[in-house]
Amino acid sequence: MSILGTRVMRTEDPRLLTAGGTYVDDLRVPELTGAARVTFVRSPLAHAVITGIDAEAARQAPGVVAVLTVADMDDLPPPPPAPAGEPPPGSEAAPLPLGGPWAEPLLAVDRVRFVGEPVAIVITDDSYLGEDAAELVSVDYEPLPAVPDLDTALAGESLLFPPAGSNVPLTIGAPADPSAFDSCEVVVERTIVNQRLAPVPMEGRAVAATWADGKLTVWVSTQNAQITRFILMGALGLEMDAIRVVAPDVGGAFGAKIGADRDALIVAWAAKHTGRPLRWTETRSENLVGMTHGRAQRQHIRIGGTRDGRILAYRNEVIQDTGAFPRMSGFLPMLTGLMAAGPYDIGRVETAYRVAVTNTTPISAYRGAGRPEATAAIERAVDLFAAEIGKDPADVRRINLVPPDKFPYSSGGGAVYDTGNYAAALDKVLEAAGYAELRAEQARRRERGDVLQLGIGLASYVEITAADAAGGETARLMVHGDGTATVYTGSSAHGQGHHTAWAMLVQDQLGIPLEQVTVIHGDTDLIPFGTGTYASRSLQLGGSAVRIAANDVKEQARKVAADLLEASEADLELDTERGRWQVRGDPASSRTWAEVAEHAGEAGLAADANFTEGQPTFPFGTHLAVAEVDTETGKVRMIRHVTVDDAGPVVSPLLAEGQRHGGIAQGVAQALLEEMVYDSDGNPVTATLMDYAIITAAELPSFELLSMETPTTANPLGVKGIGEAGTIGATPSAQNAIIDAVSHLGIRHIDMPATPVRVWAAITAAASTAGTNTGEGQ
Amino acid sequence: MKVTVTVNGSQVAAEVPDRTLLVHFLREQANLTAANVGCDTSSCGACTVLLDGRSVKSCTLLAAQADGREVVTLEGLASEDSELHPVQQAFRAEHGLQCGFCTPGMVMAAVSLLEENPDPSEAEVRTALEGNICRCTGYHNIVRAVLAAASERRPS
Numbered sequence: 001m002s003i004l005g006t007r008v009m010r011t012e013d014p015r016l017l018t019a020g021g022t023y024v025d026d027l028r029v030p031e032l033t034g035a036a037r038v039t040f041v042r043s044p045l046a047h048a049v050i051t052g053i054d055a056e057a058a059r060q061a062p063g064v065v066a067v068l069t070v071a072d073m074d075d076l077p078p079p080p081p082a083p084a085g086e087p088p089p090g091s092e093a094a095p096l097p098l099g100g101p102w103a104e105p106l107l108a109v110d111r112v113r114f115v116g117e118p119v120a121i122v123i124t125d126d127s128y129l130g131e132d133a134a135e136l137v138s139v140d141y142e143p144l145p146a147v148p149d150l151d152t153a154l155a156g157e158s159l160l161f162p163p164a165g166s167n168v169p170l171t172i173g174a175p176a177d178p179s180a181f182d183s184c185e186v187v188v189e190r191t192i193v194n195q196r197l198a199p200v201p202m203e204g205r206a207v208a209a210t211w212a213d214g215k216l217t218v219w220v221s222t223q224n225a226q227i228t229r230f231i232l233m234g235a236l237g238l239e240m241d242a243i244r245v246v247a248p249d250v251g252g253a254f255g256a257k258i259g260a261d262r263d264a265l266i267v268a269w270a271a272k273h274t275g276r277p278l279r280w281t282e283t284r285s286e287n288l289v290g291m292t293h294g295r296a297q298r299q300h301i302r303i304g305g306t307r308d309g310r311i312l313a314y315r316n317e318v319i320q321d322t323g324a325f326p327r328m329s330g331f332l333p334m335l336t337g338l339m340a341a342g343p344y345d346i347g348r349v350e351t352a353y354r355v356a357v358t359n360t361t362p363i364s365a366y367r368g369a370g371r372p373e374a375t376a377a378i379e380r381a382v383d384l385f386a387a388e389i390g391k392d393p394a395d396v397r398r399i400n401l402v403p404p405d406k407f408p409y410s411s412g413g414g415a416v417y418d419t420g421n422y423a424a425a426l427d428k429v430l431e432a433a434g435y436a437e438l439r440a441e442q443a444r445r446r447e448r449g450d451v452l453q454l455g456i457g458l459a460s461y462v463e464i465t466a467a468d469a470a471g472g473e474t475a476r477l478m479v480h481g482d483g484t485a486t487v488y489t490g491s492s493a494h495g496q497g498h499h500t501a502w503a504m505l506v507q508d509q510l511g512i513p514l515e516q517v518t519v520i521h522g523d524t525d526l527i528p529f530g531t532g533t534y535a536s537r538s539l540q541l542g543g544s545a546v547r548i549a550a551n552d553v554k555e556q557a558r559k560v561a562a563d564l565l566e567a568s569e570a571d572l573e574l575d576t577e578r579g580r581w582q583v584r585g586d587p588a589s590s591r592t593w594a595e596v597a598e599h600a601g602e603a604g605l606a607a608d609a610n611f612t613e614g615q616p617t618f619p620f621g622t623h624l625a626v627a628e629v630d631t632e633t634g635k636v637r638m639i640r641h642v643t644v645d646d647a648g649p650v651v652s653p654l655l656a657e658g659q660r661h662g663g664i665a666q667g668v669a670q671a672l673l674e675e676m677v678y679d680s681d682g683n684p685v686t687a688t689l690m691d692y693a694i695i696t697a698a699e700l701p702s703f704e705l706l707s708m709e710t711p712t713t714a715n716p717l718g719v720k721g722i723g724e725a726g727t728i729g730a731t732p733s734a735q736n737a738i739i740d741a742v743s744h745l746g747i748r749h750i751d752m753p754a755t756p757v758r759v760w761a762a763i764t765a766a767a768s769t770a771g772t773n774t775g776e777g778q
Numbered sequence: 779m780k781v782t783v784t785v786n787g788s789q790v791a792a793e794v795p796d797r798t799l800l801v802h803f804l805r806e807q808a809n810l811t812a813a814n815v816g817c818d819t820s821s822c823g824a825c826t827v828l829l830d831g832r833s834v835k836s837c838t839l840l841a842a843q844a845d846g847r848e849v850v851t852l853e854g855l856a857s858e859d860s861e862l863h864p865v866q867q868a869f870r871a872e873h874g875l876q877c878g879f880c881t882p883g884m885v886m887a888a889v890s891l892l893e894e895n896p897d898p899s900e901a902e903v904r905t906a907l908e909g910n911i912c913r914c915t916g917y918h919n920i921v922r923a924v925l926a927a928a929s930e931r932r933p934s
Contacts, residue, residue, distance in 0.1 A: 009870055009871065009873075010870070010873070012878070013869070013870045013875065014862075014870070016875055016878035016881055017852075017862065017866040017869060017870060017875070017881065017885065018852070018853065018855070018856055018857055018862070018866065019811075019812060019852075019853060020811060020812030020813075020814070020852055020853070020878065020881070020882045021877070021878040021879065021881075022811075023814070023879065025805075025811070025814075025815075026805075026811035028809070028811075128795065128797065128798075200913055201877070201879075201913055202814070202816045202822065202824055202877065202879040202880045202911065202912070202913050202914075203814070203816070203877070203879045204816075249877075249878065250877065251814070251877045251878065251879030252876075252877040252879060252913050252914055254913070281815075283818045284816065284817035284818050284819070284821075284822070285818055285819075494877055495876035495877030495878070495914050496876065497876070654873045655873075657873070657919075658873050658876055658914070658915060658919065661915055661916035661917075661918040661919060662876065662913070662914045662915055662916045663916070664916050665915075665916030665917060665918075666913070666916075688817070688818065688819045688821075689817045689819050689821035689822060689911070690819045690821060694821075694911055694913075696907070696908045696909075696910075696911060696917075697903070697904040697905075697907045697908060697910075697912075697917035697920065697921060698904045698905050698907075698908040700904070700916065700917055700918075702900065702918055702921065702922075703916065703918050726916070
């Protein structure tokens with residue numbers, strides 16, 4: 001029996017549970033002996049001109065090795081020329097910054113554009129002294145009018161990049177066609193907010209670097225060692241073989257550690273510049289303003305259809321707040337447009353977006369990266385439409401889901417969905433949740449006028465994983481003379497459990513027990529080529545590469561075993577239960593992997609694979625959330641969460657469920673609690689974990705996960721990505737549940753996060769307009 | 779000042795600046811790096827250790843406050859080669875960890891919880907772990923692990 005699909009405990013865990021992981025701050029390698037500490041001096045203002053920096057007092061402070069500003073950066077290569085024309089939509093991995101007038105420096109040059117922007121660094125013997133000395137660096141600022149939000153950005157009175165002449169680097173998509181909704185009997189539209197979130201991996205950003213014998217070695221908390229090396233090559237003007245990047249244990253990432261950002265580049269540069277080994281581990285307060293944020297879209301949605309529930313037209317117009325620098329250019333809203341239509345068969349779909357800069361922390365990928373925003377918009381739109389025509393939202397969904405006989409399906413957003421059975425996922429969730437009984441209980445509470453009202457929220461979704469399928473992923477597999485195996489993978493684990501899953505794939509094909517399979521990732525000296533982990537790409541690309549390398553090794557071994565057993569290759573078989581080669585039907589002839597590998601001699605048993613997919617894959621599912629809303633206080637309690645997340649055949653149920661759980665929590669967190677808030681001067685007011693309402697165990701129920709497996713044909717494993725399903729499905733289902741709980745009061749929408757004050761305000765506003773019901777919440 | 783702490787059964791003595799936090803004493807002087815620093819506001823619990831048997835956030839205490847007292851860190855529960863503590867075992871069996879960064883603190887908080895309340899309900903576990911943040915697991919399997927460890931400890 002294959003090990004695939006069985007509950008295997010993780011090989012990573014004994015170490016993590018006894019000694020703890022080895023994150024950047026835990027590294028005790030000889031190269032970092034005596035490493036000095038880096039402390040950043042960051043801008044306290046959202047928008048200002050720098051008129052002078054006086055670092056003399058800091059240089060005289062105890063323990064200070066150096067204080068470096070942009071004036072010291074005289075050894076950098078010239079910036080690359082501005083790209084010609086409109087930038088192409090890239091992958092999440094590609095270095096996307098727009099360049100030209102929008103270019104982002106390393107240390108600030110003469111202007112700061114967000115609170116937290118790096119202005120100088122202090123190098124000290126220890127971090128306590130670094131904090132002291134950083135306070136002594138005196139920076140003169142001339143404040144400029146801040147652009148804290150989209151409205152101020154679009155007004156264009158204060159420009160972040162005056163030579164660009166605008167705060168809007170990109171405008172994509174056609175203006176609305178006034179005739180698009182002509183055939184609709186009912187049209188609903190409104191503006192909704194997909195708020196700015198902080199990723200908050202438990203380990204913040206961290207880097208250690210040393211320059212020795214003409215080679216830069218950088219240990220960095222990243223999702224992509226090879227991409228980081230590529231970025232360093234450009235930033236520091238070094239050849240590929242002059243850089244080694246190592247990703248040690250990484251304490252969570254969620255898209256915010258793709259490659260390396262300017263802070264990491266500054267530390268690497270400083271190590272080379274000073275010749276001292278350096279280490280930087282950011283504080284949480286630094287992390288909340290310095291690490292990229294996610295989401296931050298304002299969307300105008302318009303949906304129309306027939307009175308009996310058929311959706312005929314949909315438009316989603318996005319304004320993407322990209323923060324102070326357009327690091328992702330239009331990539332995130334491009335994905336939002338691509339997935340705009342969700343799982344629905346809609347005849348007319350229009351999308352458009354604008355990207356605007358503001359004096360806030362730059363925006364980048366955060367678990368889902370553009371797709372949660374698409375799903376949140378269409379799932380709100382479907383509920384608004386259902387409410388308008390007075391139909392059950394489950395029925396409206398079922399009427400409009402792409403039917404199973406229409407795959408591959410070209411969606412209105414422009415994507416080609418590979419495989420799916422969307423209505424089956426919906427029905428499975430409704431049945432397991434006891435939908436009819438939940439509605440009956442809701443009716444009883446409404447009838448009684450209970451203080452605690454019940455809401456049921458649905459979200460059916462389809463998402464895109466491995467959007468850069470053609471980018472592929474690498475694997476190298478070796479079977480050694482002692483019968484053990486080593487996998488070198490281009491994928492880059494940061495909690496997902498790749499080491500266990502890749503070993504399971506090897507055991508499945510070769511019969512080498514997973515305990516004897518070592519998996520190595522994230523070291524560019526050992527794995528020169530690879531992409532790493534983002535966009536739920538690892539299993540389908542990196543895992544498939546392991547499968548292909550294993551098959552290659554198997555065929556090599558067959559030849560060697562044939563020689564060893566003096567039999568023809570065709571007569572040989574591999575018993576994958578025992579991990580032994582034998583003449584077919586003759587177990588007495590069997591030889592171990594060690595014997596075969598030994599017999600292979602110098603050539604050994606080794607294979608390289610680079611697997612690319614012809615197309616991305618499209619996982620789908622339905623989430624149902626049940627919320628209880630206290631109508632007197634506005635307090636929301638999530639009481640159930642039931643999901644189908646179909647990402648094809650499940651290699652490791654344990655790991656897949658873990659991915660779903662974590663995503664659901666982050667998704668519910670957006671609906672309920674989390675928001676990065678700025679005041680009117682561009683000051684972040686949620687810059688510590690005392691203020692940023694990160695979700696805890698106390699705010700969540702246990703989750704009810706259902707199984708469904710619809711394979712894809714895009715890869716040999718038949719799998720799709722599961723890493724982001726949770727944040728895509730959970731957020732709108734939770735938001736819809738909260739609104740559903742108070743919909744009988746005339747409330748149609750409450751923006752996220754549905755904090756008690758917001759929910760209470762919506763209820764109060766609805767009560768004051770009762771009788772002249774406008775259908776508007778707040 | 780000189781600080782002497784019994785850490786996982788061994789005495790660790792070092793001359794440290796007065797303002798040294800216990801978590802940095804453990805990481806730098808005792809070279810025990812399991813306890814992590816995940817925030818600067820005592821919010822996340824990644825640094826949780828036992829001080830004289832009760833869980834504390836070691837970023838919230840000065841090393842000096844632990845002078846002459848006993849600290850147990852994750853490393854003190856069991857070594858990689860020995861039998862795991864029931865809470866460690868339950869975290870593994872129930873997949874209660876992913877990236878592992880919150881784990882050293884989460885496990886110690888769970889050990890302390892079960893000392894105080896050997897038979898907690900799910901709601902009690904969730905409330906008790908409110909001060910320990912995990913960004914990977916959604917807490918689902920952490921809660922299951924703590925309940926499983928509790929049931930393991932109960933005489934059948």
